[in-house]
Amino acid sequence: MVPTRLLHLQVAVLALALAASSPLVLQNVNFGWPVESVVTVSPANTVEEGRYVLSFSAAPLAAAEFEDSTALRGTSLHLIRNVEGYYFVTGPRFKHVYVFTPRAGALTRYASLEVSTTGLGDPAFNLRPPYVELIDTGAAPRLLTSSDIVEGKK
Amino acid sequence: MMSRLVLMSLALSFVCCLLNPLHAQDSDFAVKREFEDRAAVLKARIDAAVSTLQLDSLKNDLDGFEIDFQKHSAFLDKALYPETFDSRVKALRELFEHTQERVRTIQLQGSQIAEMEGTLQTLAYRLDTLSFQRDRLFREF
Numbered sequence: 001m002v003p004t005r006l007l008h009l010q011v012a013v014l015a016l017a018l019a020a021s022s023p024l025v026l027q028n029v030n031f032g033w034p035v036e037s038v039v040t041v042s043p044a045n046t047v048e049e050g051r052y053v054l055s056f057s058a059a060p061l062a063a064a065e066f067e068d069s070t071a072l073r074g075t076s077l078h079l080i081r082n083v084e085g086y087y088f089v090t091g092p093r094f095k096h097v098y099v100f101t102p103r104a105g106a107l108t109r110y111a112s113l114e115v116s117t118t119g120l121g122d123p124a125f126n127l128r129p130p131y132v133e134l135i136d137t138g139a140a141p142r143l144l145t146s147s148d149i150v151e152g153k154k
Numbered sequence: 155m156m157s158r159l160v161l162m163s164l165a166l167s168f169v170c171c172l173l174n175p176l177h178a179q180d181s182d183f184a185v186k187r188e189f190e191d192r193a194a195v196l197k198a199r200i201d202a203a204v205s206t207l208q209l210d211s212l213k214n215d216l217d218g219f220e221i222d223f224q225k226h227s228a229f230l231d232k233a234l235y236p237e238t239f240d241s242r243v244k245a246l247r248e249l250f251e252h253t254q255e256r257v258r259t260i261q262l263q264g265s266q267i268a269e270m271e272g273t274l275q276t277l278a279y280r281l282d283t284l285s286f287q288r289d290r291l292f293r294e295f
Contacts, residue, residue, distance in 0.1 A: 034232035
């Protein structure tokens, strides 16, 4: 009698432990920003986005794009988040759109999409689910995913 | 001469279309900024309006503003959150109505003041006449 009750207790404890450790996933999340944010890089080389309260250092981005960590000071950056939750960043003179994924206290580069050989003029992002549309003066609009340009490739 | 004027106005319209962000590029951000800029200009003009003539012109501009951005209303509802396209237009229309009331009151008070000034002038004239008559009677007496 006692061993059977003990077994039941063990099973119950195991079931509770399994339930506690299984991930809780909320599906069908839409992370998309309806409109891009245009932010100016501060003299301290940081970016402060007001509406979604996002801030980060622009120095590594400047170093990656222009090989000069101070190149973005005083310039504007265009940011948007797609429905999957990836952040897209670019700006005037950029040859790439950088795609970042959020990690604990950081944005990690997920992809760099080459969108221009000479540098963008006056780019802008539009959210066009499931894509992000990149427009620029004198160029046809391009549809971007987190890893590729699916329409309007150069 | 007339055809040159027509050609020039057509060219000007074309340049305006190119310069207007709503036509120049299909940027959602530009649409939002254009909406906010035009709303701010309209609000400032409504605040500063002092005559019914100005208000008549503003009424047309307000209608035009709403029509211009109606096609973007679904997008603007999201972009202007927690406000909406309708709430922003409604706020402008309410401000317009308050200003209209204010201008009407000012104009009414203005006409009342003018009327009272007229009465005051008449009374002053009568006082002068009576003073003159009094002086004359004193002299005769």
